[in-house]
Amino acid sequence: MDLDLLKTLTQTPSVPGREDRIREVIHQQLRSLGAFDEISVDAMGSLIAVRKPRPSTATVNAKPTRVLLIAHMDQIGFLVRHIDDQGYLRVNPAGGFDARNLFARSVRVCTATGDLPGVMNASGKPIHLASEADRKKVPEVTEFFVDCGLSADEAKSRIRIGDMVVLDGPCQTVGHSVVSQCLDNRIGCWALIRAIENLTHHQCEIHAVWSVQEEVGMRGAFTAAYGVDPDIGVSCDTTLCCRTPGVPDEDRISVSGDGVCLHVMDGSMLSDMGLVEDFERIAKARSIKCQRAILPRGGQDGAAVQRSRRGVRTICLACPVKYIHTVTEMSHLDDLHSYHTLLTAWLESLP
Numbered sequence: 001m002d003l004d005l006l007k008t009l010t011q012t013p014s015v016p017g018r019e020d021r022i023r024e025v026i027h028q029q030l031r032s033l034g035a036f037d038e039i040s041v042d043a044m045g046s047l048i049a050v051r052k053p054r055p056s057t058a059t060v061n062a063k064p065t066r067v068l069l070i071a072h073m074d075q076i077g078f079l080v081r082h083i084d085d086q087g088y089l090r091v092n093p094a095g096g097f098d099a100r101n102l103f104a105r106s107v108r109v110c111t112a113t114g115d116l117p118g119v120m121n122a123s124g125k126p127i128h129l130a131s132e133a134d135r136k137k138v139p140e141v142t143e144f145f146v147d148c149g150l151s152a153d154e155a156k157s158r159i160r161i162g163d164m165v166v167l168d169g170p171c172q173t174v175g176h177s178v179v180s181q182c183l184d185n186r187i188g189c190w191a192l193i194r195a196i197e198n199l200t201h202h203q204c205e206i207h208a209v210w211s212v213q214e215e216v217g218m219r220g221a222f223t224a225a226y227g228v229d230p231d232i233g234v235s236c237d238t239t240l241c242c243r244t245p246g247v248p249d250e251d252r253i254s255v256s257g258d259g260v261c262l263h264v265m266d267g268s269m270l271s272d273m274g275l276v277e278d279f280e281r282i283a284k285a286r287s288i289k290c291q292r293a294i295l296p297r298g299g300q301d302g303a304a305v306q307r308s309r310r311g312v313r314t315i316c317l318a319c320p321v322k323y324i325h326t327v328t329e330m331s332h333l334d335d336l337h338s339y340h341t342l343l344t345a346w347l348e349s350l351p
């Protein structure tokens, strides 16, 4: 499987409200594909590409189904909120981090004049000096700071309040999986591009959206869904895969390698069961792996799409990801494959 595009997407930092870089990479990719009739950017920064019907015969459906495919292109990260008199940065999280995953991380501070490498650590004493009680305590996310190895004057002249900070990590193939930071949701962004790239004939009208600010509450999805006014919505995201040591089997959510998940329910929405069954039927007919999943907590852009205007029939497709919201998110290559092939097959089936 060619993963060059996915790798590029994971190595392009873009936290909520700072999606310019990833949008440019995706825009460039769409232009080179030539698969869309119109490409635009809405006021919030979401990228919207329209592909008109491509029927196989001369008979054109007078009222094609308007489909909204939406993948959020932001990733969890931080914004610089303070630079202290020793040059250390305090950061504000943009998205939900687990503080246990933030110790001793390489980070990238993205400034107007270029990216700076740095390291993130928690305030407090190293193990040699810490008391027994100190060692057991997990600090709050806000207790972590960034050290760019610069003097206070250098830091203050090069870095500004509001500059984004992302955890830095490679994207690599490990066994039958891909491992990187921000597979949530570069996988969804990637699958959406691949699904449309592989489309031949279809009757429906496709509005593909790479949305902003999902990780802080689906903010870009609300406005994009209103603007598109679709008949059907498909949110393309990732979900938990907890089939790992220490987690009871009933809490696994999904199984790595068993195919893309049809999210029956999560903390933000219930998928339209007619759509779940349509996807299952097509998957079976085409021998594409897929699985049902229920995620008790957490949400995604589909919730905003579903509740826009008079309501929209919506489903969430989600790739199983182990170790989610860390720098070692892991996804099975079979699940990546089933994700975009099932989406292509479903689009071809619509009136």
Ligand SMILES: [Zn+2]
Pocket (backbone or CB within 6 Å): 072, 184, 185, 237, 238, 300
């Ligand atoms: Zn996500």
